[in-house]
Amino acid sequence: xxxALLLGTLYGLIIGLIPAAGAxxxxxxxxxxxxxxxxxxxxxIFCMAVVAASTTGDTYSGILLGIPGANSAAATMVDGHPLxxxxxATYALTAAITTSTVNGLLxxxxxxxxxxxxxxxxxxxxxxxxxxxxxxxxxxxxxxxNKWWIRSLIAILIGLFLGSIGTNPVTNADRWTFGWExxxxxxxxxxxxxxxxxxxxxxxxxxxxxxxxxxHNTKGQTLNGIKAAWxxxxxxxxxxxxxxxxxxxxxxxxxxxxxxxxxxxxxxxxKEEFGKGNIRGVIGxxxxxxxxxxxxxxxxxxxxxxxxxxxxxLMALFMVLGxxxxxxxxxxxxxxxxxxxxxxxxxxxxxxxLCIVFNKYISKISSxxxxxxxxxxVVFITWACAQYTGGWEDYAILIxxxxxxxxxxxxxxxxxxxxxxxILAMKVETLTIQMTTLYTxxxxxxxxxxIILILTIIAVATLSIKKNKLEYT
Amino acid sequence: MxxxxxxxxxxxxxxxxxxxxxxxxxxPGSGTSQWAQIVATQLEPFLGEKIxxxxxxxxxxxxxFNEFHNxxxxxxxxxxxSHGGNGVSFLQEEVDYDYRDYDSIGLMNLxxxxxxxxxxxxxxxxxxxxxGKVPEAWAMALLICGNKSTSMDYYIACFNEHVTWVNGMSNxxxxxxxxxxxxxxxxxxxxxxKKHVETDENAEIWFHHGILQADGSHTDDPNHxxxxxxxxFEERWDAPPSGEFYxxxxxxxxxxxxxxxxxxxxxxxxxxFALRNALHQMTLDPDAVAAIQKKVGNxxxxxxxxxxxxxxxxxxxxxxxxxKNLIRFNEEALGLNSIYKDHLVIExxxxxxxxxxxxxx
Numbered sequence: 001x002x003x004a005l006l007l008g009t010l011y012g013l014i015i016g017l018i019p020a021a022g023a024x025x026x027x028x029x030x031x032x033x034x035x036x037x038x039x040x041x042x043x044x045i046f047c048m049a050v051v052a053a054s055t056t057g058d059t060y061s062g063i064l065l066g067i068p069g070a071n072s073a074a075a076t077m078v079d080g081h082p083l084x085x086x087x088x089a090t091y092a093l094t095a096a097i098t099t100s101t102v103n104g105l106l107x108x109x110x111x112x113x114x115x116x117x118x119x120x121x122x123x124x125x126x127x128x129x130x131x132x133x134x135x136x137x138x139x140x141x142x143x144x145x146n147k148w149w150i151r152s153l154i155a156i157l158i159g160l161f162l163g164s165i166g167t168n169p170v171t172n173a174d175r176w177t178f179g180w181e182x183x184x185x186x187x188x189x190x191x192x193x194x195x196x197x198x199x200x201x202x203x204x205x206x207x208x209x210x211x212x213x214x215x216h217n218t219k220g221q222t223l224n225g226i227k228a229a230w231x232x233x234x235x236x237x238x239x240x241x242x243x244x245x246x247x248x249x250x251x252x253x254x255x256x257x258x259x260x261x262x263x264x265x266x267x268x269x270x271k272e273e274f275g276k277g278n279i280r281g282v283i284g285x286x287x288x289x290x291x292x293x294x295x296x297x298x299x300x301x302x303x304x305x306x307x308x309x310x311x312x313x314l315m316a317l318f319m320v321l322g323x324x325x326x327x328x329x330x331x332x333x334x335x336x337x338x339x340x341x342x343x344x345x346x347x348x349x350x351x352x353x354l355c356i357v358f359n360k361y362i363s364k365i366s367s368x369x370x371x372x373x374x375x376x377x378v379v380f381i382t383w384a385c386a387q388y389t390g391g392w393e394d395y396a397i398l399i400x401x402x403x404x405x406x407x408x409x410x411x412x413x414x415x416x417x418x419x420x421x422x423i424l425a426m427k428v429e430t431l432t433i434q435m436t437t438l439y440t441x442x443x444x445x446x447x448x449x450x451i452i453l454i455l456t457i458i459a460v461a462t463l464s465i466k467k468n469k470l471e472y473t
Numbered sequence: 474m475x476x477x478x479x480x481x482x483x484x485x486x487x488x489x490x491x492x493x494x495x496x497x498x499x500x501p502g503s504g505t506s507q508w509a510q511i512v513a514t515q516l517e518p519f520l521g522e523k524i525x526x527x528x529x530x531x532x533x534x535x536x537x538f539n540e541f542h543n544x545x546x547x548x549x550x551x552x553x554x555s556h557g558g559n560g561v562s563f564l565q566e567e568v569d570y571d572y573r574d575y576d577s578i579g580l581m582n583l584x585x586x587x588x589x590x591x592x593x594x595x596x597x598x599x600x601x602x603x604x605g606k607v608p609e610a611w612a613m614a615l616l617i618c619g620n621k622s623t624s625m626d627y628y629i630a631c632f633n634e635h636v637t638w639v640n641g642m643s644n645x646x647x648x649x650x651x652x653x654x655x656x657x658x659x660x661x662x663x664x665x666x667k668k669h670v671e672t673d674e675n676a677e678i679w680f681h682h683g684i685l686q687a688d689g690s691h692t693d694d695p696n697h698x699x700x701x702x703x704x705x706f707e708e709r710w711d712a713p714p715s716g717e718f719y720x721x722x723x724x725x726x727x728x729x730x731x732x733x734x735x736x737x738x739x740x741x742x743x744x745x746f747a748l749r750n751a752l753h754q755m756t757l758d759p760d761a762v763a764a765i766q767k768k769v770g771n772x773x774x775x776x777x778x779x780x781x782x783x784x785x786x787x788x789x790x791x792x793x794x795x796x797k798n799l800i801r802f803n804e805e806a807l808g809l810n811s812i813y814k815d816h817l818v819i820e821x822x823x824x825x826x827x828x829x830x831x832x833x834x
Contacts, residue, residue: 028501031510031526123653127646167532169641172604173810174532181539184532250645303652304668305645316502320510324668324767388500389529389536430641437639438599438655 001342004042008049009347013354015050016057018380019067019198023054023293023310025190025384030317040321041339047317048343051310052104053351055293059096059286064089064365066201067377068193075262076289077197078416079274079281086277089363094225094356095279096286101352102229103240104290108348110244111294112341118248118298128444130249131431132453134424137256139457141420142464143263146275152414158404159418162187163425169433182393187401189423191385191394195401196419198381200409205370222360232283235265239287247292247308250299259420261288267463290348297340301325492523493744495736496545497554498537500530504662505556508734511768512554515761519751533604534558535568542570546739552578552748553737557585557729558605560787564728564796565604565803565811572737573788576745577780579752580735582685583772584694585660585726587612588670589679593657599637600658601647602807607799608729609660610638610807611722612680612702615714619706623716625798632806640808651676662733663696663770680705684772685731689723689786696771721798724790731787734769735780749777793818 015026027050037043061067062077063084076096083092146152165176166186177183229236239261246257265284266274274281296308304325306312315325323336355362365373386394408415435444444450495513497506506528513524529537534556541553553575562568587609589595596617600609610632618631639656648669651659658679661669670676683691683701693701706714714722736752738745755761756774766772775783796818803811 031501035514122649126653126655127650168810170808171810172533181536182531184536185530250649299645299649303648305648313502316507316510319507319768320514389531390527391529430643430646433641434639434646434650437637 001042001045004037004046005049005343005346005350008046008343009053009350009354012050012053012055012347013057013351016054017060018384019061019065019194019377022058023051024313025387026050026054027310027313027317028387031320034317034320037321040323041335043321044318044323044336044339045343047314048340049347049350051293051314052290052344052347055290056097056100056104056348056351056355059093059100059289060362061377063092063096063282064363065205065377067198067381074193074197074416074419075258075285076282078262078285079276079278082275082277083279083282084363088221088277090221090360091225091228092279092282093359093363094222095228096225096282097352097355097359098226098229099236099239099283099286100289101348103236103243103287104294104348104352105345107240107244107247107291107294108341108345111297112337112344115298115301115337119302122248122299122302124449125249126447127431127434128439128447128450129453131428131435132450132457133249134427134431136453136457136460137260138421138424138428139461139464140260140263141417141424142461143266146412146414146417148412148414151412152417155408155413155415155418156421158413159421159423160425162192162418163422164429166426169426169430180393182389182391182397186426187397187422188385188388188394190388191398191401192422193419194381194385195398195403196405196408196415198377198405199398199402200405200415202370202374202377203406204409206374222356225359226356228279229283232280235268235280235284236287238264238268239284240291241287243288243290243292244295246288247295248298250305256420256423257288257292258285259416261285263464267460294344297344301340492525493520493550493552493748494545494548495524495526495552495554496537496541497526497528498530498534498556498559499528501526501528503530505534505554505734508556508765508768509554511764512736515758515764516751516755519754519758520747521751533562533566535562535566539569541737542574546575549738549743551738555732555735555737557583557731557733560728560732561604561607561725564725564791564814564817565607565800565809567812567814572732572784574740575737576740576742577775577777577784578736578738578745578748579756579774579776580732580780580783581769581772582731582775582783583662583733583769584681584684584696585609585662585730585733586666586670586681586694586697586700587658587660587679588651588666588676589659590651590654590657591675591677595658595679597635597637598658599639599656601642601650601656602638602640603642604809605729606660607803607807607809608682608722608726609658610636611718611725611802612682613658614802614806615702615706615719615722616680616709619710620712620714620716623718625718625801628718629802629806632802638807663772664768667770682726682730685727685783685786687782687786689727689790691723691727717794717798718802720792721795721802724792724795725799727787727790731783752776791817 012026034043059076063080066077066081068074068077080092080096141156165183167184168175174184242261242264243257262281262285265280269280272278296311299305300311300315306315318325385398388394405415408418495509497509499506509526513526517524529540531537538553538555538559545551598613613636614628614632617635618628647659650656652673678697678700680702681694681697681700683703684694685691693704703714753776797813800811800813803809
């Protein structure tokens with residue numbers, strides 16, 4: 001049991017450290033190895049440890065290199081990487097990992113202890129509420145847009161366009177694919193994230209031949225990071241709650257939670273400057289990181305309906321192990337639930353301690369010249385992006401997305417806004433179709449949560465338009 | 474050029490590893506991928522060789538099957554794993570693959586079951602749309618609209634008046650919307666039906682499509698007796714269903730359910746016998762059968778020539794009228810972009826009419 005936990009944690013941490021590869025990538029690779037678990041419950045512990053550890057570990061490359069560790073960790077780097085450039089990498093990492101660990105434990109406890117109670121809550125959150133919530137997320141794009149608002153608007157439109165490439169949800173026909181069959185399933189998120197954020201940074205580093213930071217005095221940074229996580233605990237708790245709620249809603253997980261949490265930190269602190277190394281930006285987004293992984297397990301376990309992409313793969317792995325999530329017989333299998341909880345919670349603790357202890361050593365990478373490790377980064381990122389089909393098309397898309405990322409960075413078009421619009425495009429469209437097919441204005445007006453969300457959208461839209469002062473592109 | 478590169482790659486792969494490669498047209502973790510994983514694990518001991526899965530996902534699971542058809546199938550170590558959705562796409566979309574070019578290793582002839590919310594008026598169903606639910610749309614039209622007329626115009630108008638067809642829903646969204654009561658109808662494969670419907674105290678069976686027989690007819694499903702569409706239709710409308718609308722329904726449901734999960738190799742593949750034999754041995758093993766049934770339910774395998782015969786039965790259901798009506802209903806009632814494939818009909822009809830022989834030969 002302990003060995004499964006340790007191996008899962010170690011493997012998850014390594015996956016988390018690889019730029020662009022997150023929990024989903026780490027789990028997909030495991031299919032061939034599931035038969036090696038003589039006791040299937042050990043497999044459950046191993047898989048849950050991978051989820052927890054990879055989620056915590058993907059903070060590193062975002063902060064140290066300005067490259068998101070996974071698509072769900074991109075928001076952390078907006079303020080985390082500038083901190084690393086200022087020689088405060090250990091400080092940022094410790095604050096991030098402390099926040100991530102605490103929220104993982106908090107929401108992990110709430111998830112696994114109160115699992116059966118969530119059914120009623122899930123039942124009241126219908127299609128109109130989902131639509132309003134996604135629209136709220138879309139409005140939050142304003143907070144991650146930069147102060148060059150026309151360019152931000154163009155970035156959002158490009159994101160929406162790219163996100164709508166694929167299959168028309170009504171006619172089922174290819175849309176904007178220009179005859180390229182590969183695009184029928186849309187542009188995958190991993191090459192989009194890597195292209196927008198990873199390769200522009202790598203090229204930049206290679207061109208300058210520079211290191212992230214010249215001086216690196218780590219003295220006191222670990223303690224200060226932990227203190228910052230406590231000092232800005234409300235940003236952490238708010239981020240955690242946002243992440244937890246998004247994880248709870250099937251299909252919305254991943255990057256949306258982190259960006260909304262980051263946007264909420266920006267909105268809640270209107271007098272502060274973000275994008276240039278504000279620790280509250282790091283804490284706000286990291287709060288959502290592990291909490292949404294924990295709550296994604298709610299619809300997955302209760303109904304067999306995956307809460308996020310990693311949960312879908314996890315469900316399939318459990319199936320191979322002989323556990324079918326969402327079935328009544330599993331609800332009475334206490335050993336299964338114990339393994340689930342044990343794997344996630346202890347891996348969260350273990351990886352949190354490991355990271356905090358070794359942060360000051362790992363963060364030294366930011367003082368190494370780029371040329372020493374950029375080829376390794378390129379190899380790992382390319383590997384992660386080629387996990388979709390493994391064909392030349394994966395590489396071609398990565399190159400195209402990278403070109404877009406380099407362009408956006410050079411000409412100050414907001415990359416976070418583009419990414420978030422890309423992620424939300426299809427969701428906005430399909431939920432709009434569903435809502436307008438099933439509901440009328442009259443029936444919508446009888447739904448109080450929907451009305452509250454609409455009012456929130458109006459308030460947030462007004463705020464976000466006024467406050468988008470980020471310089472990050 | 475592309476084919477040449479693929480051939481070189483395949484030659485390299487097979488010479489280095491000499492293992493079997495199962496092509497799955499979906500992402501890892503998807504339904505057919507899970508089935509393929511389980512079957513591959515159970516089949517390996519009987520085959521005596523390793524089986525690797527290669528996922529080639531893409532829109533509507535077509536690109537992976539196309540790639541198998543266009544390049545990969547020339548290798549004797551490559552097996553295609555397909556599902557019922559590929560069968561529907563074969564009828565109504567532009568695809569490269571063609572079942573007549575392959576030999577069946579084995580297939581599972583499954584049934585799809587529609588459920589409803591208890592107490593709902595199912596003359597006005599709210600149902601999740603999409604190309605995977607086309608047979609359910611036809612079945613609903615038949616059940617609700619009856620036999621006052623057998624014309625396509627009548628059924629299309631009746632469907633549009635009665636059915637709320639909700640597009641753009643993922644499987645997760647559909648299941649939750651049904652549990653919440655936003656949809657009053659849904660459909661599942663047998664295993665998913667057990668998991669998502671039988672455990673729901675507010676849901677019950679509505680109808681199922683029946684099990685395809687060798688002569689092209691359908692019989693009642695012993696797992697859900699009395700709920701086959703034809704039985705329910707006759708009970709409500711005092712006559713069995715018939716006419717051009719019913720023929721098109723039979724066509725589309727057979728192509729989806731009759732090859733719900735299937736394994737294919739290129740015609741002339743030298744390992745066909747070994748694969749069929751291993752599959753046959755596997756189906757005699759109670760543990761292996763139990764593992765697969767847990768995923769898809771208790772349905773029989775059609776192995777080897779029985780699988781080929783099933784394909785021939787399906788092909789014979791394609792008539793110009795049925796295919797044209799399928800396309801028309803898709804476009805006018807469901808809003809789906811579908812194409813009428815002339816060659817599908819001509820290539821099937823000509824040999825049958827000119828030679829007068831059974832294609833099974």
